[in-house]
Amino acid sequence: xTRDNALGDCxxxxxxxxxxxxxxxxxxxxxxxxCVGPNCDAEGQGRRLLSxxxxxxxxxxxxxxxxxxxxxxxxxxxxxxxxDPVVRLxxxxxxxxxxxxxxxxxxxxxxxxxxxx
Numbered sequence: 001x002t003r004d005n006a007l008g009d010c011x012x013x014x015x016x017x018x019x020x021x022x023x024x025x026x027x028x029x030x031x032x033x034x035c036v037g038p039n040c041d042a043e044g045q046g047r048r049l050l051s052x053x054x055x056x057x058x059x060x061x062x063x064x065x066x067x068x069x070x071x072x073x074x075x076x077x078x079x080x081x082x083x084d085p086v087v088r089l090x091x092x093x094x095x096x097x098x099x100x101x102x103x104x105x106x107x108x109x110x111x112x113x114x115x116x117x
Contacts, residue, residue: 028113030070031090032057032104037077046085049098050074053087056101057108064112 032053040046054072057065064070080086084098089111096104 028069028111029091030064030108030111032070032072032108033078033088033090034072034074035076035078035080035086035088036074037081039081039083040078040085045098046074049085049087052101053104056105060105061108061112061114069112070108 034046034050034053035041036046036050050072057070057072061070065072078086078088078095080088080095080097082097086095086097087099087104088095089107092111094107096107
């Protein structure tokens with residue numbers, strides 16, 4: 001990596017761009033918070049979503065789960081109440097009500113840097 005003194009920005013040579021992309025992927029961290037409060041978990045909806053997310057993410061991102069770059073946690077209430085279960089991604093803060101598991105998996109992949117070009 002070289003430093004462009006005129007701009008003060010780091011400039012990457014084309015050959016090193018792939019290494020930089022790989023390093024950024026390794027540094028990414030995502031926490032999925034699943035609300036299991038009384039509204040979100042009415043009739044077991046929140047815990048059902050938690051179970052579906054755990055299963056899908058274990059298949060899609062086993063390495064990220066194993067090395068701690070992806071964590072799945074529950075919260076008693078995210079204070080984002082709707083009629084549906086709610087999840088929030090950290091550190092972005094993006095929240096989703098009754099998310100489709102495939103869409104949620106894509107969002108998490110993007111946050112982990114899985115779509116690096």
